[in-house]
Amino acid sequence: MNETIANPLLSVRGLTMEGPGGLRILDDVSFDVGAGEIVALVGESGSGKTMAARSALRLVPPQVRRIAGEVLFEGRDVDGLSTEAMRRLRGGSIGMIFQEPMVSLNPAMTIGAQLAEGLMLHRKVTAAEADRLACAMLARVQIKDPKGCLSAYPHQFSGGMRQRIMLASVMLLKPKLLIADEPTTALDTLSQREVLRLMVELTRTEGTAVLLITHNLGLVAQYAHKVVVLQRGRLVERGGVAEVLTRPRQAYTRALLDALPRREDSRAPVPDAPALIEAREVSVRFPGSGGMFSSTPPKLAVDGVSLAVRPGEAVAVVGGSGSGKTTLGRAMIGLLPLASGEVAFRGEPMAGAERARQRDFRLNCQLVFQDPYSSLDPRQRIGDIIAEPLAHGPGLSRAERRERVEAILAEVGLAGFAERFPHALSGGQRQRVAIARAVVRNPAFVVADEPVSALDMTIQKQVLELFRRLQDRHGFACLFISHDMAAVSQVADRIVVMKDGRIVEQGSVAEIFDRPQHAYTRALLEATPSLAVPQALSA
Template identity: 70%
Template sequence: MMTADKTVPLLSVRNLQVTTSNGLKILHDVSFDVEAGSIVALVGESGSGKTVAARASMRLLPKSIKPTSGEILFQERDILRMPDSEIRKIRGAAIGMVFQEPMVSLNPAMTIGAQLVEGLRLHEKLSVEAALARATEMLERVKISDPAACLSAYPHQFSGGMRQRIMLASVMLLRPKLLIADEPTTALDTLTQREVMEIMVELTRTFGTAVLLITHNLGLVAQYARQVIVLERGKLVEAGPVEDVLRRPKEQYTRTLIDALPKRDHDRKPLAAAAPLIEARNVEVTFSGAGNMFSTAEKKLAVRGVSLGVRPGEVVAVVGGSGSGKTTLGRAMLGLLPLSAGDVFFRDRSMVSADKAAARDYRLQCQLVFQDPYSSLDPRQKISDIVGEPLRHGTALSRAEKTERVKDMLDEVGLIGLGERYPHALSGGQRQRVAIARAVIRNPAFVVADEPVSALDMTIQKQVLDLFRRLQENHGFACLFISHDLGAVSRVADRIVVMEQGLIVEQGSVAEVLDHPQHAYTQALLKATPTLGIAA
């Protein structure tokens, strides 16, 4: 019997086991509580079972995965034993969920207004007018600048951060007692990440909503959560107050997660002075807007007269928020986007006026590591064929020599024995290794790495960053490392360039920019970067 001074948790997971249809255990006797009004974080690597535990709390697991024992008590009622009619009333109205990828969660064929109104009318039987009024008010709360226009727009017309705000608005419209936030800031830049988290915390405080925050970002946990639960391969290894677990971890796995947080490489030796291998001179890139038959499309100047050189063997990190122009600059320097003004010089030769032979040589000497490896890898090709594809161009290697080069490359990136697999059979970190191997196999002179670790959990991110640094040192290529994560770039970069609205606002060595930032935008980026508050 519960004593009078003992509060009943809002959500209580007790000895939960979840098993696949072929008998594989995903969760092993996991137990934790979420108190009303609190923020509890579930952390762990990819595959640790944190999302499975959260989805089980809403009975949203696929048919091939089922809870086989334990209880999930929400307001003292077992969700696992509720009839379907009851659980449908709880989903959305009492327990809301913000999914990891808002573009997938939002219906691309429905307007934002129709999607916001749908849940309200289902659970609260409001008129369309009343529902739209409440939706407009909530969009204002999540800081959408023009809520009325937002209601009639579609998801693809918004940035990732805006879509996440809209997703948050749609969930909080019903004022649930529990909000499950599944990696709500993954792949968002640090400023947008902070804005989304601050809005989420403000809303939950206003409505008294508890939060179960699923994340691999321990900095966010330290900043926002009260309690933390650490999962490893479906087992609960450590739990308790954030202060105790993150600052005085008892288990080796927790210490491994903390150690994986990006730390500056103080041992990186300064490069000798040299002329730039590749140089952008007063580069401008203009994009046309989406016009129609009645109006002329407005042009947007994405990169505004930027000059930047990268020396042989140098890693220059370009950082900034979404829309700052960093990816556009990188693609322009590779010749993948047309310049509206300026020029790019490769080995002191203009690429704008280059003949076909020089342009071909330039393209063969430059490679790109894409942000999303799953989208950039051909799902119909084996890994060995994907990695070896660049060797088809401009090499005199025999078939046997190409096969051996591919084998050596896979070994170098830690994928030996996986050449016969397809991309879908690899983890996110392994796919990123494939993308890096494909870019490096030709021994290029210049590589652009576009957000190569943005969607990876901390331990895999550390592995990929260490791999990238080792490959760069072994092969000696110059690199433009594009990222919004100042912690990640401090591990691999020789120099940092900060971009805002298409302009370079600050640049210098890693120590100069991170320890003595001069521009207000750089200071804002550093302030928005979540940390544990533990000296590196």
């Protein structure tokens, strides 16, 4: 299904772009987006999807230049437009939702000021009319208190709410084309579904075309009409969603499809042993804050949760944003104070334990952070980062530490990377470094906090397989925190579902996936993207 559209809204023709040193970023890429269509650009990180989309707005780095091809919007090459014409085009005719709303929203401006800015620039409305239109659009994207939202700041909202606000700010101007760059990467599955449904509903109401940039083929199957597959800057396949996803012609497309998380065969049962670590009626309360401009009441983030993890067991904690799963994980390893309850390690409560026992507990607990880039010191080499936990254990010579680091680097597939810096690694490689740092001193318990949420599907598959392999080899217990039900099915022995700080259901992978008892668990499962193409799109 590679036919061209008679009068496409956006037409990319033979686009070739180079970066510094002649690096080919895009190589002869062509695709069309028609009015009212949803076209998905898919591929791994570094495939050129974002660069191809941003070229429509001339939002490319100054060191990147177009050497061939053209990008036509309504028949006009955007490269030939004046600065003033591009200013009118951006926002007015082409809107863009960026991947990270916390970065793209100005933290120093109220939501109302940011929504009004584009309206007053492109629509020439009064401040009062801008506020009225902004309130109406915020209500359409299901912000509970639209009027109050206008005077609030971005940091006062969750990731899902911020992405809704970004959607509202873009759709306020009723653009003809919406570019959505990984708009749901960091959102839980429920927020992800809500944001995408709102986006589809708004674009259908306004007749807006959508260019959706994503690495998630499950989302493509549910929401797109056509798909364009990129690999290392080259177009490898394009066509209707049903055609490409059910009858892929290229090996690369098949590899992307194969990387989608699937339930693995159950591992050998974990021996019925006493708990390695146990939370007993644990509650965690965040104090409220008061100030001249805003205040927040105290919040009970975890409310009376009891959870035990046995040696060698992988327990997945799932739930939406704000469910308390990350707070529980950090409280269990002593990174957050408890409001009530206790944490026991190898049967002994840690509160009031002697200093040596508490030190042993901390050395036996490690954390893999969600964002490896911010958790790795950019000034340290990879070898030094991984060696750091070894300085706190039994005395090892310099040569022994180096030998241990080289061995774990080889285990995680990064042999020879010890002298590199974090900025020289890809996202998947940085996450491997974070995992290597966590397991280098053979801890008894590892908390993995959303370790694959920001990775594309092929890298996610590699990291999940690596994590499972390392656990089998080293035997550590694991609390795997995630909002991705499909991902946890690959690594978990048991699943715990949290909502509003409480456990609402727990059981084996088969019990949770095949016989969910709680309505919230069923909602999480229903919101998990699959490759089943809706009838309306496959027709």
